[in-house]
Amino acid sequence: MELDQIQTIITMMKENDLAEFAMEENGLKIHIKRSPENAQPTVTVSAPAAGTPPAALTAVAAAPATAPIPDLPAEDVKHITAPMVGTFYRAPSPEARPYVEIGAAVEEDTVVCIIEAMKVMNEIKAEMKGVITDVLAENSKPVEFGQKLFAVKPR
Amino acid sequence: MFDKILIANRGEIAVRIIRACKELGIRTVAVYSKGDTDCLHVQLADEAICIGEAPSKESYLKIDRIISAAEVGDVEAIHPGYGFLAENAHFAEVCEGCNIKFIGPPSSVIKAMGDKVAARDAMRKAGVPVVPGSDGLVDSEGDALKIARKTGYPVIVKAAGGGGGCGMRVAHNDPSLVTGYHMARAEAERAFGNSAVYIEKYIENPRHIEFQILADRKGNMVHLGERDCSLQRRHQKLLEESPSPALTNDLRKKMGKMAIKAAQAVKYVNAGTVEFLLNPDGEFYFIEMNTRVQVEHPVTEEVTGIDIVEEQLRIAAGEELGYSQKDVQFTKAAIECRINAEDPFNNFQSSPGRIEFLHVPGGHGVRVDTHVYGGYVIPPHYDSLVAKLICYGRDRRMAMDRMSRALDEFIIRGIKTTLPLHQLILKDPNFRRGRYGTSFIDRLLIDRQPLVSSAKK
Numbered sequence: 001m002e003l004d005q006i007q008t009i010i011t012m013m014k015e016n017d018l019a020e021f022a023m024e025e026n027g028l029k030i031h032i033k034r035s036p037e038n039a040q041p042t043v044t045v046s047a048p049a050a051g052t053p054p055a056a057l058t059a060v061a062a063a064p065a066t067a068p069i070p071d072l073p074a075e076d077v078k079h080i081t082a083p084m085v086g087t088f089y090r091a092p093s094p095e096a097r098p099y100v101e102i103g104a105a106v107e108e109d110t111v112v113c114i115i116e117a118m119k120v121m122n123e124i125k126a127e128m129k130g131v132i133t134d135v136l137a138e139n140s141k142p143v144e145f146g147q148k149l150f151a152v153k154p155r
Numbered sequence: 156m157f158d159k160i161l162i163a164n165r166g167e168i169a170v171r172i173i174r175a176c177k178e179l180g181i182r183t184v185a186v187y188s189k190g191d192t193d194c195l196h197v198q199l200a201d202e203a204i205c206i207g208e209a210p211s212k213e214s215y216l217k218i219d220r221i222i223s224a225a226e227v228g229d230v231e232a233i234h235p236g237y238g239f240l241a242e243n244a245h246f247a248e249v250c251e252g253c254n255i256k257f258i259g260p261p262s263s264v265i266k267a268m269g270d271k272v273a274a275r276d277a278m279r280k281a282g283v284p285v286v287p288g289s290d291g292l293v294d295s296e297g298d299a300l301k302i303a304r305k306t307g308y309p310v311i312v313k314a315a316g317g318g319g320g321c322g323m324r325v326a327h328n329d330p331s332l333v334t335g336y337h338m339a340r341a342e343a344e345r346a347f348g349n350s351a352v353y354i355e356k357y358i359e360n361p362r363h364i365e366f367q368i369l370a371d372r373k374g375n376m377v378h379l380g381e382r383d384c385s386l387q388r389r390h391q392k393l394l395e396e397s398p399s400p401a402l403t404n405d406l407r408k409k410m411g412k413m414a415i416k417a418a419q420a421v422k423y424v425n426a427g428t429v430e431f432l433l434n435p436d437g438e439f440y441f442i443e444m445n446t447r448v449q450v451e452h453p454v455t456e457e458v459t460g461i462d463i464v465e466e467q468l469r470i471a472a473g474e475e476l477g478y479s480q481k482d483v484q485f486t487k488a489a490i491e492c493r494i495n496a497e498d499p500f501n502n503f504q505s506s507p508g509r510i511e512f513l514h515v516p517g518g519h520g521v522r523v524d525t526h527v528y529g530g531y532v533i534p535p536h537y538d539s540l541v542a543k544l545i546c547y548g549r550d551r552r553m554a555m556d557r558m559s560r561a562l563d564e565f566i567i568r569g570i571k572t573t574l575p576l577h578q579l580i581l582k583d584p585n586f587r588r589g590r591y592g593t594s595f596i597d598r599l600l601i602d603r604q605p606l607v608s609s610a611k612k
Contacts, residue, residue: 085206085223117223118253142227144205145220146189 006030077133080126080150082143086117090139098139100150104132112150115143130154156472157181157232160258161225162196164236165215167526167540168448169196172234175464184228186221188214190534195526202228209536215239218246225255232256232471238538241447242269258471260424260446267421268444272315272353278441281420283413286432286440288355299336300329302354308332309357312339316349318443320390325357355442360592361432362401363387364439366414367455368427369466371476376418378411379455379463380485386580388503388596393573394580395451396490397458400551400589401433410439417441426452426467450493450543453524457489457547488554489547492562492577495539499576499600507535511569516561520548533570541572551589555581 013021013034021032082088090098090113100112106126114121134151137143159182162169169185173196176183185200190209197203204224207214214220216239225233233255235241247262259265268274272292275285289302292315303310303326312335314322322343324335336352344350362385370376383399384392398407414429421444428445452463461483470476497503513529525542527533533541544565546557559581565574580586583599 085204085220085227087227118219118226142204144224145207145214146205 006032010034076153078128078130078152078154079136079148080112080124080128080152082115082137082145082147082149083124084115084117084122085144086115086122086142088137088139088141088143088149089114089116089121090135092121100132102132102135105155106130106132106152113137124149126150126152128152128154156474157230157256157468159184159228159230160232160234160468161186161221161228161230162200162234162236163215163221164234164239164241165191165194165196165526166537167524167543168236168450169194170199170526171524172236172464173199175462175468179465179468181468184224184230186215186224188536190214190536193531195528195531204228209534211239211536218243218249221246222249222253222255225250226253230255232258234258234467235447237447237449242445244269256471258425258467260427264421264423265446268427268446269317270315271313271318271443272351274443275353275441277420278417281416283417283420283441284439286355286358286442289353291353292351293336293354296333296336299332299354303329303332306354306356309359310354311357312336312352312354314339314343314347314349315351315353316343316347318445321346322352323390358432358434358440360594361385361434362399362592363392363430364399364402364410364433365428365430365445365449366411367452367463368414368418368423368429369461369463369470369476370418370423370425370427371470372424372473373475374422375476375479376415376423377476377478377480377483378414379459379461379483381407381410382451382454384451385591385593386586386595387593392451392493393596394490394492394577395454396488396551396554397454398485398488398551406437406439413439413441417444425470426463450540451491453522453543453545454489454491457522457545458485458487459483460486487547487549488551489545490551490554490558491543491545492558492580493540493573494542494544494565494567494577495573496533496541496570497539497573498571499573501571503573504571505535505539506571507533507539508570509533510567512566513568514564514566515542516544516564518557518561520553520557521546521561527567541567541570544577555587 009021019034023030107129108127110126111123112126113124115124130152132150133153136148156179161184162172173183183200185196185203186206187197187203188207188209206220206224207217233250240246242265244262244266247257247265250257278285288306293299309325309327312324322339324339326332326335339352340350364381364383366381367379380397381399382395382397384395386394417429426448428449430442431439432442433439456463496506498506509532510527510529515523522545523542527541544561546554546561548554548557562578585591
């Protein structure tokens with residue numbers, strides 16, 4: 001196995017968001033693991049031994065942070081992004097229920113979250129019609145301008 | 156000393172500030188626009204927060220987003236760099252109100268010096284010589300004509316609300332004054348949102364001499380010598396050097412004392428620069444004070460050995476200077492060339508784009524302050540400064556020879572830069588003799604057309 005073949009596998013893994021790749025061919029074993037925080041995937045290669053079985057391939061998809069609604073082609077998903085810098089809150093107060101959950105229908109004027117900036121609680125509107133398919137920001141954590149907050153399947 | 160600060164800027168000055176912070180053990184938060192995700196300051200800071208779309212007014216000029224980022228980043232202070240909000244008194248006020256230390260002078264001082272007419276007034280009262288001209292704002296064409304005739308042509312109409320070459324018009328006679336007056340007002344309105352103008356006598360081909368000031372919160376103040384910034388094009392500096400070839404030791408002492416007087420008159424704190432015009436007769440006049448760290452600060456750093464950004468951080472954190480004027484030593488001569496992404500042989504047309512190949516000069520007496528790297532794409536939204544090349548040595552001759560050598564080594568491919576223009580300047584016999592004023596560049600480009608054409612190849 002050449003270095004550029006390994007590089008090609010790593011690129012394919014990144015493009016398809018795969019977390020793990022393992023392969024055996026003629027006794028040559030390759031195991032590549034990638035985690036979101038780690039820029040460098042770890043690659044383990046073992047040298048071939050004599051009389052080895054043919055290639056066996058397994059690939060494992062990266063585990064998502066929460067359970068999104070699957071099977072959506074990329075073009076069908078829009079995002080609600082942060083229009084300001086601040087702290088993201090899912091609910092109007094710590095005891096209240098979140099403004100929206102996965103599966104909730106939203107209109108342009110639906111308030112989906114709060115971003116607190118300079119002690120002001122700003123209600124953020126969906127500004128699109130659709131269904132929430134994923135929550136991408138963490139409650140009471142800072143968000144920056146343009147950061148994806150929710151994934152929405154538009155109607 | 157601060158634990159964590161935010162840098163409200165981008166590019167080379169943000170890198171400069173982050174470097175000083177790292178050396179002092181201060182953690183850094185960078186802010187960036189969507190056009191700057193690949194900028195070096197974002198990579199070097201400990202944390203980075205996106206604050207808006209690429210255009211400056213959607214990001215680096217958004218006070219609310221910068222303050223939000225400061226709160227989210229939990230910082231104690233903000234360094235504004237130069238440009239953007241660095242001399243925005245309102246921004247400094249907001250920081251003060253939010254209990255975030257603004258690394259610079261108090262907002263009241265920024266306001267006092269930001270109003271160029273009020274600044275002239277304050278200087279006159281303090282006994283600092285100012286350029287003769289209008290006593291205050293000029294409100295009408297009629298007044299403009301009266302004052303211009305009284306002062307004596309040529310005169311210059313200048314915007315009261317800002318500098319940097321904007322809202323300025325020179326007039327040699329009544330008709331050009333009338334047009335100049337109206338055009339300056341219109342330009343000032345667009346650039347600063349304030350069309351107020353004043354009139355000064357126009358000093359032909361002056362030298363622009365500025366003095367670096369450092370003052371702590373206890374009132375201790377020193378000057379770090381002068382920088383000669385006479386080499387300009389359309390009021391934009393291209394090259395700066397220290398010491399100025401035009402100053403005798405006597406004149407330096409006199410001007411230094413005046414610079415301190417000027418800064419003391421407004422109770423200045425932190426780093427600032429007092430600007431004078433020097434006419435060929437040896438008379439000098441205050442024109443304005445810059446209440447921020449300047450682009451050309453490295454020149455003074457190499458001459459004196461004092462780290463100006465570090466001093467800014469120390470002063471803002473409440474430390475005393477710890478030294479007095481007699482402790483400031485001027486041991487070197489230094490020159491800085493501003494390398495811009497512009498084509499000097501095609502009317503300085505902007506040249507943003509990808510740097511395909513970069514080779515930065517090095518060696519004894521060479522310093523390069525830059526945010527660019529091979530493969531970096533210079534965005535079109537911000538200023539065209541690519542790198543600052545600073546060369547220094549025991550005297551001016553050594554600094555110039557080093558600069559020539561370093562300019563020859565410097566390779567930037569993929570964009571047009573002003574490198575070849577600087578090579579021409581350093582070879583010019585008048586420049587080498589220290590004989591130049593603010594009209595030098597225009598004359599160089601016209602007179603040396605044959606040299607310019609061969610330099611293009």
